[in-house]
Amino acid sequence: MNNIHFRILNVFLILGVILSMSSCGSRKNMVYFQPDSSIINTVYQQSVPKIQPDDILTISVTAADPKVTAPFNLTSAMSNSNMTQQTDLALRPTYTVDNDGDIIFPMLGKVHIGGLTRLEAIEVLRKRLSTYINEPGVNMNFNNFRISVLGEVARPGSFIMPTERVSILEALGMAGDMTIRGVRSNVVVIREVNGTKTINRLDLTKQDVLNSPFYYLAQNDVVYIEPNKSQINNSKLGANTNIIISIAGLLITVISVLTR
Structure with missing residues (x-):
């Protein structure tokens, strides 16, 4: 009887070791940017990133004489000298890019900036404004540069970025980095350009990923980290854990009764 119990115990111990080994990841699958010849x-x-329809831009015009910029800066009536810089930024006018890539700017009317970078769009506005202002300055920022990070990360969610220069590593950092269960060799970046969505895959275990056109993200990109096989298997096991425990308990009870 004791011998049979001992064998049963060994079986469960072996199963436990096998399961623990299957959940362990190798260095090859876990380490970013492994050395290679790239x-x-x-x-x-x-x-x-290029300016796209539905982008929301914050734009302000500056000049040596602030009075000449007043017609081009639709400052809120709430603005006053006692406001903090953060509040002032929140009250600055925003411009939504329409489906044709245009914005309607004070005094200038329709200005086409779709498909341009932020710096290119600034130059277009500067040239148009130079008709009215001597050496005008233009400040432009994305107001809705959003990145979403989903899947096997510590803090999945959507993030508004303070600048359009953001790498996939910075996005993962904001999401708390990948969990140990994330597949680093098959990171998905979903991007929409001119209404067409593309699915692009990056291998973050290789140095060559730094040369990818998707290493730097664009507005509204979605980064998805898929779970590894161990996590998928664990999820299947978790759904049936109670059943497995019940059956195992029943088998042990039956064996104990039969071997008395």
């Missing part, structure tokens, strides 16, 4: 030539200028 030549790193990351150029942000080749991946600068």
Whole structure:
């Protein structure tokens, strides 16, 4: 009887070891940017996000004489000298890019900036404003540059970025990085350009990912981290845990009764 119990115990111990080994990941699957022969030539200028329809932009005009900029800066009536800088930014006018890539700007009317980078759009406005203002300055920022990070990360969610220059690593950092269960070799970036969505895959275990045109993210990108096989298997096991425990308990009871 004791021998049979001992064998049963060994079976469960072996199963436990097998399950624990299957959940362990190798260094090859876990470490970012493993050394290889890739030549790193990351150029942000080749991946600068372009202005798209439905983008919301905060734009302000500056000049040596602030009075001449008043017609071009639709400042809220609530503005006053006692406001903090953060409150002032929140009250600055925003401009939504329409489906044709245009905005309606005070005094200038319709201005086409769709498909341009932020710096290119600033230059377009500066040239138009130079008719009215001597050496005008233009400040422009995205007001809704949103990135979503989903899947096997510590804090999934959507994040409004303070700048359009954001790498996939920075996005993962904001989401608390991948969990140990995330697949680093098959990170999905979903991007929409001119109404067309594309699915792009990155291998963050290789240095060559730094050369990818998707290393730097664009507005409204969705980053998805898929679970590894161990996590998928664990989820299946978790759904049937109570049944498995009940059956195992019943078998042990039956064996104990029969071997008395």
